[in-house]
Amino acid sequence: MAKTDKSIRIDVHGMYVEDAVELLQRRVAGAPPGTEKIVVVHGYNRGTALKEAVRRLRGPRIVEVAPSFTNEGETVIWLRR
Numbered sequence: 001m002a003k004t005d006k007s008i009r010i011d012v013h014g015m016y017v018e019d020a021v022e023l024l025q026r027r028v029a030g031a032p033p034g035t036e037k038i039v040v041v042h043g044y045n046r047g048t049a050l051k052e053a054v055r056r057l058r059g060p061r062i063v064e065v066a067p068s069f070t071n072e073g074e075t076v077i078w079l080r081r
Helices: 017-030 049-055
Strands: 007-011 037-041 062-067 074-079
Touching (some): 017 037, 017 049, 017 074, 049 062, 049 074
Parallel strands (some): 007 037
């Protein structure tokens, strides 16, 4: 991740829900200071289990979890910096 980039992109396509949630929890907790958001690519063509699990994420660094306005197969996790 470049120093000027304040976002992280994570693709969880094809992962089991439990594995994706564990990965995202680790990445949220370990995101460098100054990171504003994590864009999660979960897809939308093969069910909603991943999307729903991602959108239920909560944690001390998470400010908001919201659908992407540009891609229905993505969710944005906004972080405290």
